[in-house]
Amino acid sequence: MDAEVRSATILETVYLENRGNKFVIHVLPEEVQFAPVYAMTLLDFNKDGNMDVLVAGNQSSIRIRMGVIDANFGQLLQGDGKGNFSYVPQGKSGFSITGDTRSLQTITTKDGEYVLIGTNNVGINSYKLK
Helix, strand or coil, X not given: CCCCCCCCCCCCCEEEEECCCCEEEEECCHHHHHCCEEXXXXXXXXXXXXXXXXXXXXXXXCCCXXXXXXXXXXXXXXXXXXXXXXXXXXXXXXXXXXXXXXXXXXXXXXXXXXXXXXXXXXXXXXXXXX
């Protein structure tokens, strides 16, 4: 039986910019690299007209073999409108997400804009954006 050999060449968390005929890889800021990222959502957090990104993740299911990887408390990345993102500290952003986050979604209701956070073994939590 022949085994298929695969390799990974990029281990950072990145986003791909679609330039029509090709994708350009952009590595996200260093703070995003501290733990696995499983969820991202776009929002305009500071209402400057540029899209910002909220990321979250973590991995605790491997705790017996390798320990938990839980340094991701949700990171807000402020966009400059040119494809560059910078980390916004949690004290400034107000986001503090714990657990193994697997989904993030922004929604708008008549009461305002929210981020819904899906976390393993917890359910769904929400943040109301100001």
